[in-house]
Amino acid sequence: MTESLSLEIRALHEVSLTVNGELKTVRAYPMERLLDVLRHQLGLTGAKEGCGEGECGSCSVLLNDALVNSCLVPVLQAKDADIVTIEGLAAGVQLDVLQEAFLKSGGAQCGICTPGMILAAHHLLRRKPNPTTEEIREGLSGNLCRCTGYIQIVEAVAEAARRRAAA
Amino acid sequence: MRSNPADYQLVAPASLQAVVSLLAAEPGAWLPIAGGTDVMVQYAAGKLPARKLVSIWNLPELRRIEVSPEEIRIGAGCTYTDLREHEVVQSEFSLLARAAAWTGGIANQNRGTLGGNIVNASPAADSLPALLVYDAELILISVRGERRVPYKDFHTGYKKTKLASDELVRAVCLARRFSGYLAYTRKVGARNAQAISKVCIAALGRRASGVVEDVRIALGSVAPVPLRLAETERLVTGKPVEPSLLVSAKRVAIAEIQPIDDIRSTARYRAAVAGNLVAEFLEKIGEN
Numbered sequence: 497m498t499e500s501l502s503l504e505i506r507a508l509h510e511v512s513l514t515v516n517g518e519l520k521t522v523r524a525y526p527m528e529r530l531l532d533v534l535r536h537q538l539g540l541t542g543a544k545e546g547c548g549e550g551e552c553g554s555c556s557v558l559l560n561d562a563l564v565n566s567c568l569v570p571v572l573q574a575k576d577a578d579i580v581t582i583e584g585l586a587a588g589v590q591l592d593v594l595q596e597a598f599l600k601s602g603g604a605q606c607g608i609c610t611p612g613m614i615l616a617a618h619h620l621l622r623r624k625p626n627p628t629t630e631e632i633r634e635g636l637s638g639n640l641c642r643c644t645g646y647i648q649i650v651e652a653v654a655e656a657a658r659r660r661a662a663a
Numbered sequence: 664m665r666s667n668p669a670d671y672q673l674v675a676p677a678s679l680q681a682v683v684s685l686l687a688a689e690p691g692a693w694l695p696i697a698g699g700t701d702v703m704v705q706y707a708a709g710k711l712p713a714r715k716l717v718s719i720w721n722l723p724e725l726r727r728i729e730v731s732p733e734e735i736r737i738g739a740g741c742t743y744t745d746l747r748e749h750e751v752v753q754s755e756f757s758l759l760a761r762a763a764a765w766t767g768g769i770a771n772q773n774r775g776t777l778g779g780n781i782v783n784a785s786p787a788a789d790s791l792p793a794l795l796v797y798d799a800e801l802i803l804i805s806v807r808g809e810r811r812v813p814y815k816d817f818h819t820g821y822k823k824t825k826l827a828s829d830e831l832v833r834a835v836c837l838a839r840r841f842s843g844y845l846a847y848t849r850k851v852g853a854r855n856a857q858a859i860s861k862v863c864i865a866a867l868g869r870r871a872s873g874v875v876e877d878v879r880i881a882l883g884s885v886a887p888v889p890l891r892l893a894e895t896e897r898l899v900t901g902k903p904v905e906p907s908l909l910v911s912a913k914r915v916a917i918a919e920i921q922p923i924d925d926i927r928s929t930a931r932y933r934a935a936v937a938g939n940l941v942a943e944f945l946e947k948i949g950e951n
Contacts, residue, residue, distance in 0.1 A: 568698070572675055
């Protein structure tokens, strides 16, 4: 590594990524967390910072269809990736089935964990459209809620799966 | 204190060769980062000693699982999700598939890698006891070429490994000769998901003519490195599974480990659990 290259690396980078279907280009340090870029540069504040160390899941987003904790993703690793945040789930004012089910079942109280919970559930239902209760619990095991006690959340996911199957 | 991203460099070379060239140019200066489930946690806490990072996430050379008649070769960049979804890993290396399934939640399984678990070298790493009992071999790569080392010799002490400062773990090789064994694994932690183990066990065993014919037992979180219980294995081999054997196996197992008190558990609890896990495994061989 030459000194000039090192200096260049330390500077702000242009990083292009697709967020909720739209191509965005941001200027960021490569080690900036995807979570911070989403919230501060793109104004997408649905993903929350809970623990900041990958334990609580409140910053969950989809990165190339895989559920990830955006607090653990340096933005350079999201270059050219396809990101989906909670803001990308509803179609305009029409809520996603999962969002409706969370409302109906009382699966959200303070709301901090809810965007991550719903994305984790969405990721699960894409792989397992008819999950067992055990599979729902496993799919959401990386997402902590300190309000609801999880029962209503698990019910909301089961309800969304039933409604998707019936649709 | 949170780290300032402006103080860090991160580069993402497009090939494995370019990564090892970078490591060779300044040995020890560049820290590889794959899915970030360990490195980004240290970074968030302001405890990352390295200032230069090189991304190896999603390098195609590291993200493959190759299956030949003799062995399965798992790229070090394969995630826990890759492991738990792979057919041969599920059917012939179930200890590894199950360890992958209980490491963290789904988001961390989508990012955490087998190579990262090996190099991070935590004595509590869930996948490492499985690698010990399967006699895993590691392929290490640098600009000097590749070398193949038994995993059992790789961890030399607490968070210490034989990896040279210009080397990267490229792949993990497992010989396909354990499908006839009973596989037993358990993790004992505060909860099933997102909890680091107090004690974990991975074991393989086979019974023939009423006696334990072959047995392999490894434990995590009971010593500075993941530990194979050689004395316990020797004790039980060739013997029928009887209550007296369980008692002596427990005693020898507890004598072989060096558990400590820490934030997650106590030495006394770990010793008791380790003995019980060994006994439960032997009982299962007896029933088999």
